[in-house]
C-alpha cells in the first residue's frame with residue numbers, strides 16, 4: 221500500500237512535468253509562427269554589404285541571381301515565407317562585345333570630327349599655298365596633337381607637295397591621313413594582356429591589371445566598364461579597391477561590380493593601406509581561381525615621391541602573388557596638354573603598359589592621342605566614349621584617323 225502511494229505521487233509529478241513541457245512547446249511554437257521571436261539564423265542580406273570580416277579588407281559580395289536563402293533552423297514555418305524575402309536583383313547582362321564594337325565604331329570615328337571640320341575647310345581649297353600650311357599646323361595644335369608632332373606632320377606634307385608637285389587638296393589630304401596613321405603606329409600591340417600567369421611559387425595565377433591616373437580622369441568608371449567587357453567575354457573577375465582614401469571610391473567600384481555579379485575586395489576603413497588591399501585582392505583572386513583581378517588605385521598627386529612610394533609598394537606586394545599583366549594609365553582627353561604633364565609623372569613612377577583615353581566623346585582635342593603616345597612611348601589601348609556603362613572601346617588607329625578627317 222505504501223509502495224503504491226509513492227508510485228501514485230511519482231506519476232502525478234511526472235504528469236505535471238509532461239503537461240508543463242507540452243504547454244511550453246505549444247506557446248513557443250505559436251510565437252515562432254506569429255513571428256515575434258528573432259530567427260536563429262540571420263538572413264543573408266539581398267545586396268552587397270561591405271565590412272564584417274574583421275580583417276584588414278573585406279569582400280563586398282554581389283547579389284546571387286536567382287537564389288533565396290531559407291533559414292534552416294525553422295523548417296516548420298509556413299512554406300510561403302521565402303516569397304516574403306525581397307528577391308535578389310539579377311545581375312545585368314553587359315553588352316556583348318560584337319554589338320558594342322559596332323555601336324562604338326561610329327562614335328570613335330565621330331570623336332575627332334570637330335578637328336576634322338577645321339582641317340576640312342583648308343583641305344577643300346583648290347590649291348594649298350604657304351598660308352594654308354600654317355593653318356593646317358594651327359588646326360593640329362588646337363586639336364592637342366602637340367607642337368613637335370604638328371610641326372613634323374606639316375613638314376612632311378610640305379616636302380611631299382614640293383617633291384611631287386602635288387598641291388591639290390585631295391593629295392594633301394591622303395598624305396595627311398598617311399602621316400597621322402604612321403604617327404599612331406598601327407603595328408603597336410594594343411591587346412589587353414589578360415592571359416593566365418605563373419605565380420612566383422610556380423602555381424597558377426590570374427592576370428592582374430593595375431589602373432592608375434589622376435583623380436577625376438575616369439579611373440573607377442574605366443575599371444567598371446572594363447569589368448563589364450571581361451564579364452561579357454565570360455571571364456571571372458575580382459575587383460580590388462585600392463583607392464582607400466575616399467570610402468565613396470570603394471562604394472562606387474563595388475556598385476559597378478555588383479551590377480554584373482563581380483565581388484570587390486576593399487578596406488574596412490577609410491585611409492587603410494592601399495597595398496594590403498591590392499595584395500588581398502590578388503591573393504583571393506588566386507585562391508578563387510578567377511581569370512582577372514582589376515585593381516583601382518588613388519590618384520593623389522601631391523608630390524612625386526609619395527606617388528612613387530605608394531605605387532611602388534602596391535606593385536611590389538602584388539608581385540609576391542602574381543606578376544603584373546598590365547598597368548593602365550587613365551588620361552582625360554579633355555584636359556589636353558595639362559593632363560599630359562600629369563600623365564608623364566605617372567609614367568615615370570609606374571611601368572605603364574597601356575593608356576586608356578577617356579572622355580573622347582565630344583572633344584575637339586582628339587589629337588591628344590598622338591601626343592600622348594609620342595610622349596609616353598606607350599600605346600593607347602582603350603578609349604572612353606561616353607558615360608554609359610558599355611561606352612569603352614578598343615582603340616583603332618585607322619578608324620580614329622578617318623574620324624579626324626571626316627567631313628562634318
Ligand code: GDP
Pocket residue numbers: 433434435436437438439440441442519578579580581603604605606607611
Ligand atoms: P576617378 O576619380 O579617376 O576614378 O574618376 P571617375 O571614374 O569617378 O570619373 C569621373 C567622371 O568622369 C564621372 O562623372 C564619369 O562619369 C566621367 N567619365 C568617365 N569616363 C568618361 C567618358 O569616357 N566619357 C564621359 N563623357 N565621361 C566619362
